[in-house]
Amino acid sequence: MKKILLPAVIIGVTIIILVRLFYLQIIDDTYIKKSENNALKIVYEYPERGYVFDRNGKLLIANQPSYDIMVIPREVKDIDTLALCNMLDVSLEDFNTKLEKAKKYSPRLPSIFLPQLNKAEYAAFQEKIRHFNGFYIQKRSLRDYQVTAGANLFGYIRQVNEQNIKNNPYYRSGDLIGVQGIEQQYEDVLRGSKGVKYIQRDRFNREIGSFKDGIYDTLAVKGSDITLTIDSELQAYGELLMQNKRGGIVAIEPKTGEILALINAPSYDPGLLVGRERSKNYTKLYNDSLAKPLYNRVLSGEYSPGSPFKILTALIGLQEGVINEHTTFSCNRGFFYGQGAWMGCHDSGTFKLKHALAISCNTYPSQTYRRIIEKYKTPSEGIDKWHDHLASFGLGQFLGYDLPEGRKGHIPDSEYYNRWYPNKRWKSTTTISNAIGQGEVIVTPMQLANIMAAVANRGYYYTPHIIKNIENHDIDKKFVTKQTTTIEPKYFEPIIQGMNDVFKFGTGRSVQVEELEMCGKTGTVENFTRINGKRYQLADHSVFVAFAPKEDPQIAIAVFIENGSWGSRWAAPITSLMIQKYLLPExxxxDLEKRMLEGSLQNEYDKVVQLQQIYEKPVE
Structure with missing residues (x-):
């Protein structure tokens, strides 16, 4: 038995080894296709990125050819280094630095040596490339912008870094990837798929043809085209109006949640981040710590909302049954709400709800807020109910829009105040500034625009989004799913009438348009800065929110102007003009257009710099 067992084991093991070798060498060729295999040269063909169109079919972003000089370090032998440096206008020191960097990545894999040659540089190098072993040209495509507006929402493309390569095996050194905006959000569909060719080499490193007759080769697949919800003319007009100002504009189609315009100011020409000058231009934009052109104020800017928040206070008051449209409150330039505590106001008289909204009385929403909180047994219960109503409008949370950045703002609840007041000795008057959009309430301009969409729809909204169509793909279902607020539709009617009165006789009467029934609300937001720990008050922020037409609304909009003083001064005219641009033939x-185009707030921004220069002291 032992005599038979040993030969049987040897024969069995031998058969297993032979079968495995047959599988690896004849059937499974994946090992030989690995990029560091000496017998193969792998050549990639890079696809065009998908084109980008606006909602009306206008081409916004196309592509242009680009040529990178690639290097495989271990193949760089017997070349005239000085001649190559002269041809490419590269110093010998730079040559050695670039080559050393490529070796660190991989001696056998290609790395970018010199990116983005123009056609003339490409032609000159292509003519003499045979003299420079280890170097070759890789064709790619760069973005070709057809418009100068929209940089903040487009984003840009750049070379991948080590982290990108580590996180996703699709990318290799020298590949391009979308950063910020739609380029990042829709990278997977825009980039397409690389084509690959496997070329067999002999022991002298000479190319001898396709590996396995090309059965493993693949063709590049162009990226999918996408259509945005943006109206490019409205976008460009908004950026024009925002010249020499800082802030943001968001316009939404209420019925769909489609973003019609998303403007950050100041902005920049997206073409600055294309080509050999991209890095230098990006550094300049990034280092502008005053204007912050790369900062997305619409999505990431967190501000007190000011008087537009009174709309929500009134809606919650109606829903909670603590007021109705006929409820009146008296105001005498404000009111006392505690021992020595005074809430100021610019109005005087006894007002009903609609009138109070139109003239932006502070007393009315403050008294309403007190009733909301005090309706419940404890302030904690009241504030949590108030918080839940606001959450149903998307406040205090990320809205779920399809752009890869943003902040969620802040809507305080009982847990928040219990941390600030451990003995729980707080009440409605402790937090009364919340009533008028000050206090601890923080929102983004995007959230303000979404509130307007919900009001325009009488109680529901769709998640704001910037994608309208993706070639050969479906868009996310959440963008067509209705989000319902906790406020019953009937309570929106008196609020909407009050907002309409804002234009008829209220704080927005100076920007009214006879051709349109608009509904809106002004806002003036206190603005402070800290310098060396001391608090300084600056010019107020100017805010305006609106929708139009009153019946069958087509556009909801929020305009936020930093240091713009009262809401009717800058934000209201810009809001009116944006609505006119979208809804009217001309x-x-x-008069408003001339004033906004010629107007500048640079003096206000310079004052901040002057304050810093006067009061900032170096830390010793």
């Missing part, structure tokens, strides 16, 4: 208030 601008019918050229």
């Amino acid at each position: 601008i019918v208030r050229p």
Whole structure:
């Protein structure tokens, strides 16, 4: 038995080894296709990125050819280094640095040596490339912008870094990837798929043809085209109006949640981040710590909302049954709400709800807020109910829009105040500034625009989004799913009438348009800065929110102007002009347009710099 067992084991093991070798060498060729195999040269073909169109079919972003000089360090032998440096206008020191960097990545894999040659540089190098072993040209495509507006929402493309390569095996050194905006959000569909060719080499490193007759080769697949919800003319007009100002504009189609315009100011020409000058231009934009052109104020800017928040206070008051449209409150330039505590106001008289909204009385929403909180047994219960109503409008949370950045703002609840007041000795008057959009309430301009969409729809909204269509793909179902607020539709009617009165006789009467029934609300937001720990008050922020037409609304909009003083001064005219641009054949208030186009707030921004220069002291 032992005599038979040993030979049987040897024969069995031998058969297993032979079968495995047959499988690896004849059937499974994946090992030989690995990029560091000496017998193969792998050549990649890079696809065009998908084109980008606006909602009306206008081409916004196309592509242009680009040529990178690639290097495989271990193949760099017997070349005239000086001649190559002269041809490419590269110093010998730079040559050695670039080559050393490529070796660190991989001696056998290709790395970018010199990116983005123009056609003339490409032609000159292509003519003499045979003299420079280890170097070859890789064709790619760069973005070709057809418009100068929209940089903040487009994003840009750049070379992948080590972290990108580590996180995703699709990318290799020299590949391009979308960063910020839609380029990042829709990278997977825009980039397409690389084509691959496997070329067999002999022992002298000479190319002898396709590996396995090309059965493993693949063709590049162009990225999918996408259509945005953006109206490019409205976008460009908004950026024009925001010249020499800082802030943001968001316009949404209420019925769908489609973003019609998303403007950050100041902005920049997206073409600055294309080509050999991209790095230098990006550094300049990034280092502008005053204007912050790369900062997305619409999505990441967190501000007190000011008086537009009074709309929500009134809606919650109606829903909670603590007021109705006929409820009146008296105001005498404000009111006392505690021992020596005074809430100021610019109005005087006894007002009903609609009138109070139109003239932006502070007393009315403050008294309403007190009733909301005090309706419940404890302030904690009241504030949590108030918080839940606001959460149903998307406040205090990320809205779920399809752009890869943003902040969620802040809506305080009982847990928040219990941390600040451990003995729980707080009440409605402790937090009364919340009533008028000050206090601890923080929102983004995007959230303000979404509130307007929900009001325009009488109680529901769709998640704001910037994608309208993706070639050969479906868009996310959440963008067509209705989000319902906790406020019953009937309570929106008196609020909407009060907002309409804002234009008829209220704080927005100076920007009214006879051709349109608009509904809106002004806002003036206190603005402070800290320098060396001391608090300084600056010019107020100017805010305006609106939708139009009153019946069957087509556009909801929020405009936020930093240091713009009262809401009717800057934000209201810009809001009116944006609505005119979108809904009317032409601008019918050229007086407003002239003032906004010629107006500048640079003096206000310079004051901040002057304050810093005067009061900032170096830390010893």
